Amino acid sequence: MDSRLQGCALMGLYRPKTTVGKYYSILFSLPHWKVLAVAIIGILLLTVVILRYESTSFIMNTLLTLFVLEVYGRIVRGTVFHKLKRRVGLSLTILVYSLINYVLLKDWRVSTISTAIMLVIVIQGLDGTRWWRYIVAVTPSFLTLLIIDQIILEFPNVYTRLLFLSFLMIIFLDLVIYVVMGRHRINGFKAPDLGSLFLRNWLNGDREIEKVFEKLGVYHNVTSYILRTDGFALVYTDLHYGPFSNTGSSQLPMLIRNTYLKLGLDVYLLHGFGSHDRNIASSDYVKDYLARLETAILDDCGKELKYHGSFKVKGKDYWEVTGIVFDKVSFLIVSRPVKGIDDLPYELQVEYALKAKHLGLGDVILVDAHNWERQEGMDFEELRKTLDESLGLVEKMRSRVPEEPLAKHLCFKTNAPGLIEGEACLLQIGSSTYEETILLLLRGNNMEPGLRDNLVELLRKSLGGEVIAEVLTNDEHTETGIRANITYIPVHYSDNLRRDLEIQLKRFKTIKPHGRICVNEENLNVKLFGKSAFQLEQLVRKSYVESAFLLIAYAFATPVLLKFIWGMAGF
Numbered sequence: 001m002d003s004r005l006q007g008c009a010l011m012g013l014y015r016p017k018t019t020v021g022k023y024y025s026i027l028f029s030l031p032h033w034k035v036l037a038v039a040i041i042g043i044l045l046l047t048v049v050i051l052r053y054e055s056t057s058f059i060m061n062t063l064l065t066l067f068v069l070e071v072y073g074r075i076v077r078g079t080v081f082h083k084l085k086r087r088v089g090l091s092l093t094i095l096v097y098s099l100i101n102y103v104l105l106k107d108w109r110v111s112t113i114s115t116a117i118m119l120v121i122v123i124q125g126l127d128g129t130r131w132w133r134y135i136v137a138v139t140p141s142f143l144t145l146l147i148i149d150q151i152i153l154e155f156p157n158v159y160t161r162l163l164f165l166s167f168l169m170i171i172f173l174d175l176v177i178y179v180v181m182g183r184h185r186i187n188g189f190k191a192p193d194l195g196s197l198f199l200r201n202w203l204n205g206d207r208e209i210e211k212v213f214e215k216l217g218v219y220h221n222v223t224s225y226i227l228r229t230d231g232f233a234l235v236y237t238d239l240h241y242g243p244f245s246n247t248g249s250s251q252l253p254m255l256i257r258n259t260y261l262k263l264g265l266d267v268y269l270l271h272g273f274g275s276h277d278r279n280i281a282s283s284d285y286v287k288d289y290l291a292r293l294e295t296a297i298l299d300d301c302g303k304e305l306k307y308h309g310s311f312k313v314k315g316k317d318y319w320e321v322t323g324i325v326f327d328k329v330s331f332l333i334v335s336r337p338v339k340g341i342d343d344l345p346y347e348l349q350v351e352y353a354l355k356a357k358h359l360g361l362g363d364v365i366l367v368d369a370h371n372w373e374r375q376e377g378m379d380f381e382e383l384r385k386t387l388d389e390s391l392g393l394v395e396k397m398r399s400r401v402p403e404e405p406l407a408k409h410l411c412f413k414t415n416a417p418g419l420i421e422g423e424a425c426l427l428q429i430g431s432s433t434y435e436e437t438i439l440l441l442l443r444g445n446n447m448e449p450g451l452r453d454n455l456v457e458l459l460r461k462s463l464g465g466e467v468i469a470e471v472l473t474n475d476e477h478t479e480t481g482i483r484a485n486i487t488y489i490p491v492h493y494s495d496n497l498r499r500d501l502e503i504q505l506k507r508f509k510t511i512k513p514h515g516r517i518c519v520n521e522e523n524l525n526v527k528l529f530g531k532s533a534f535q536l537e538q539l540v541r542k543s544y545v546e547s548a549f550l551l552i553a554y555a556f557a558t559p560v561l562l563k564f565i566w567g568m569a570g571f
Contacts, residue, residue, distance in 0.1 A: 223521065308326065
């Protein structure tokens with residue numbers, strides 16, 4: 001079982017209160033179809049016992065709903081209802097919904113008609129708005145009433161008109177909601193359509209939503225760096241690994257890992273500054289990017305690095321910077337214990353890269369350690385002061401005589417909630433006389449509060465108090481959006497993690513370092529989300545509450561209106 005799934009089965013996991021997290025709260029997983037079928041049978045038997053002859057409509061409507069969905073799921077290409085448990089699950093939902101309406105309205109006829117409302121919401125919402133899907137949605141209740149309602153024989157004209165009026169009203173109100181919600185849009189893409197595309201990706205892995213991302217995206221320069229030691233590659237992609245599931249650059253860490261493993265290399269991807277604005281717009285562009293990185297790793301050593309030393313700077317607002325200084329490139333790894341850290345503005349990367357160039361310090365890469373879930377807002381002015389101090393130390397260290405670097409690594413498997421595929425690596429960089437830095441590299445999306453400090457303490461206790469230690473995650477979004485219960489679960493403490501790390505640290509101390517580090521630089525022009533990432537987030541914020549209110553009102557106020565209409569007609 002995946003470590004995230006194992007972790008989510010445990011009680012008391014820390015769950016960050018993210019902006020996006022509440023939008024994923026609507027997602028859930030259905031049990032096996034047999035469980036759902038047993039639930040349907042049980043509810044129908046209970047309905048027969050309580051309602052007796054009036055239970056006929058609920059039985060008939062449930063059977064017809066199952067039949068219509070079965071036909072629909074088999075003949076409609078690309079529908080999310082190709083899975084049996086989804087068809088049975090929706091049928092169960094319709095049954096429960098109709099019984100709720102019966103309890104509230106005491107009218108089996110209106111309760112049956114109203115099931116078309118829920119079918120409209122679910123089918124149009126998941127598969128996308130098409131006129132002919134309204135026919136699918138109203139068919140079960142329409143056939144149910146034609147088959148079992150004897151009153152149609154007494155008043156065929158009035159009854160038929162009322163029935164068609166009811167279904168037309170249901171369709172009309174749904175279209176009104178679609179138009180109202182459709183006023184929220186980005187570059188012509190309406191909020192309801194974007195919602196349907198997202199849900200189809202969640203349910204079917206459908207990447208059609210990438211067409212939207214691609215049209216909204218803009219080309220940006222991406223500068224990637226690959227540090228290579230013996231058997232290990234540390235990759236700074238200059239990208240963000242999102243937005244979710246199998247879209248954009250979400251799977252990039254996994255794809256690069258698989259590619260490099262075939263070449264006999266362990267690999268870890270760093271999380272630079274930037275957020276979803278640095279997502280690749282489409283998985284098609286990921287293929288091109290991946291091909292370039294594969295070519296780069298096959299090339300000979302691009303530039304051999306010399307080592308100037310490492311440092312740790314602590315600033316106000318709990319900002320910390322771990323600096324690793326080479327002659328041609330320096331890494332500034334930013335942490336924020338206690339108050340926590342989240343995606344940092346990419347503008348800071350641009351700003352400090354230019355400052356470093358102006359000072360003649362070579363390339364400077366800012367890395368977001370992403371190792372403590374954010375607890376408070378981030379003071380970027382204090383971060384700037386800490387980064388300015390760090391640049392001063394980079395300049396000071398570069399005045400030292402460079403030495404041959406000594407590096408070693410050890411990758412291992414362990415088990416902790418939020419740790420993707422249980423993968424972790426230890427990387428140590430130093431030289432014969434200069435400072436040594438040890439990095440614990442974890443695949444995951446941030447860390448529960450406090451864990452980073454505990455792991456840093458464990459690293460220093462094992463390797464010596466003078467060593468500079470830091471823990472990182474790469475903000476990987478491989479599983480985000482697949483299931484609600486594993487959305488944004490940060491890396492957590494586990495006894496396995498601590499035990500395995502202690503064992504691997506003992507082994508790590510016996511490994512002899514190697515004396516060569518190379519860097520390859522790749523410049524590419526890649527289509528990224530850019531500002532559209534923030535526009536999409538704003539769209540969700542604006543439309544989320546409104547759409548929820550309208551759909552709930554549609555589902556429960558429309559049956560009341562139908563009850564009034566049929567009552568006025570004398571039924």
